[in-house]
Amino acid sequence: MSLTHVLYESASGYGLFEVVQAEKIGAKLNEVQATITDLAKFGKFIKAKSFVPFKNAADALENINDVSEGVCSESLKEFLQLNVPKGSKDVLGVSDRNLAGAIKSETNIQCSTEELAQELIRGIRLHAEKMIAQLKTGDLAKAQLGLGHAYSRAKVKFNVNRSDNMIIQAISLLDQLDKDLNTFSMRVREWYGWHFPELAKIVSDHYKYARLAKAIKNKGTIGGDSIAMLTEITEDDAVSQQIVDAARASMGTDISEIDLMNIETFASRVISLTEYRKSLYDYLLSKMSVVAPNLAALIGDVVGARLIAHAGSLTNLSKYPASTVQILGAEKALFRALKTRGKTPKYGLIYNSSFIGRAGTKNKGRISRFLANKATIASRIDCFTESPNNRFGEALRQQVEDRLNFYETGAQPTKNSETMEKVLKALADTGIDDDEEDIDVEDKPKSKKRSSRGAEEESSSKKDKKKPKKDKSEKKDKSEKKEKKDKKKK
Known part of the structure; x- marks a missing residue:
């Protein structure tokens, strides 16, 4: 059967072309290949029969997705049934083999993906x-550009609300801010300490110290009327009175106005960075509650965010086994231990969790x-x-609490299967759809005691299967028989 029609799927719509004549035998000749690039010659081989544009951008994206997945959509099916005459001699040229099979099964139209069809397309x-x-x-270039962007976005399937990249950037910036704020705060204390050294001993909080340095400026200007102003910062009248008393008997040196201006400017920068750090921390908490609520409920927002950042993404972290998560962040110590044949680390980033600190020395590992x-x-x-909540995280946290209690008091903790079943039942009662079928609630393997018992039973059964040992008398009889045979041979 010869090729009669060709299907052309574009960004604007579906096109159907009728094959007038085609060179199949000499298709690879240079002369035949050159006719494809020449519209005047190519127009003699093929002509347009029908074209149906897409309704809108959403319809174009839906149809192109079907084409890429090898699915014959309803609009394509209707278009072909309307324009391709039903006959046994009609063959439709299609670019994709999967799409050709889908068209044949849906419309009973014979399809071809051979070399001639590809050259005509x-x-x-x-x-x-x-x-x-x-x-x-x-028109076609504009449609291709718009559809290309929409197709790429649909393939990536990016969810704005559940972007773990925002968590990675936030926790990285938070850690950097902590280091910088510590350095800047010590610089403010050292700089302003030349003028008012007693203030550093009275106020230990860096944020309050920077605010006080900006508010006090010259220590000689504060007195009894400044207590109200100082109390707004210190939130304690006794501390404010202590600052006033220390300023009167201070051992610090005098300072010029230009130096006070520079100290004030730097203190203002430290104050703004500290306030931004607080807002960034709140932002991190809100993102963790959306992206990884169970991990945040179990191990804490900051530690969970650090695990995600170190793994690269939440998907990478979920693919890691528990043994890798345990030492995540302690790679240098691990490789050093492997190189020197020393003890491998017991924990990495999860050491910052409160559970590790509460556990005894023997039970930390x-x-x-x-x-x-x-x-x-x-x-x-x-x-x-698809719609995570923190129910499982709270249940898992309680399991860790029970395990800590077990190490201390010996109280038997609940099984993992029982805990998961309770959470699933609670979610079913509240009507929350949490993909219950996708969650595996099977219990862990039996404990070491049970497995050792099973090993003992297997070993005992193997011993029973072995042949019983022979008595010494039987061995003597055999040795006597051998001696008699040897004598007869001699």
């Missing part, structure tokens, strides 16, 4: 704007392993659940 793409009357010069296991479960729930 190549020529149609080159001269489409001139061969289709409904298209003007430049155990609780870090258990916590890493639960953190892996929480990150997988957050990553692969």
Whole structure:
């Protein structure tokens, strides 16, 4: 059967071309290849039969997605049934093999993806704007640009609200701000300490110290009438009175106006950075509650954000096994231990969790392993659940609490399967859809005691299967028989 029609799917719509004549035998000759680039010669081989534009940009994106996935959409099916005559001799040229199979199953139209069809589609793409009357010069390029952007966005499937990249940037900036604020605050204390050294001993908070340095300026100007102003910053009348008394008997040197202006400017910068750090921390909490609520409920917002940042993304963290999560952040110590054949680290970033600090010295390694296991479960729930909430994180946190209590008092903790079933039941009662079918609630393997018992039973059964040992008398009889045989041979 020879090729009769060619399907052309563009950014503007579907086009159907009728094959007038085609050179199949000499298709690879240079002369035949050159005719494709020449519209006057190519127009003798093929002509436009029908063209249906897409309704809007959303309809174009939907149809192109179907084409890329090898699916025959309803609009394409209706277009082909309307324009391709039903007959056994009609063959439709299609660019994609999967799409050809879908068209054949939906419309019973014979399809071909051979080399001749690909060459004709190549020529149609080159001269489409001139061969289709409904298209003007430049229309196809604009449609391709807009559809390309929409197609890329749809393939990425980016969710603005659940972007873990924002968490990575926020926690990185937060850590950097902590370092810088510590350095700047010490610089303010040292700089202003030449003028009022007693203030550093009275006020330990860096933020309050910077505000006081900006408010007091020259220590000689403050007196009893300044207590109200100082109390707004210190929030304690006794501390304010102590500052006034210290200013009267201060051992600091006098300072010029230009120096006070520079100290004030630098203190203002430290104050603004501290306030920005607070707002950034609130922003991080809000993002963690949306992106990884279970991980935040289990291990804390800051530690969870650091784990996500170190892994690169929440998806990468969810793919890590619990053993990797346990030592995440301690890679240098791990490789150093492997190189020197020393002890490997028990924990990495999760050491900052409160659970590790509350555990005893002997149980720090155990609780870090258990916590890493639960953190892996929480990150997988957050990553692969469409509408995550913190119910599982709270349940997992309670499991860690029970395990800490077990190490201290010996109280038996609840099983993982029972905990997960309770959460799923609670979610079902409240009507929250949390992809319950995707969550595995199977219990862990049996404890070491049970497994050792099973090993003992297996070993005992293997011993029973072995042949019983022979008595010494039987061995003597055999040795006597061998001696008699040897004598007869001699």
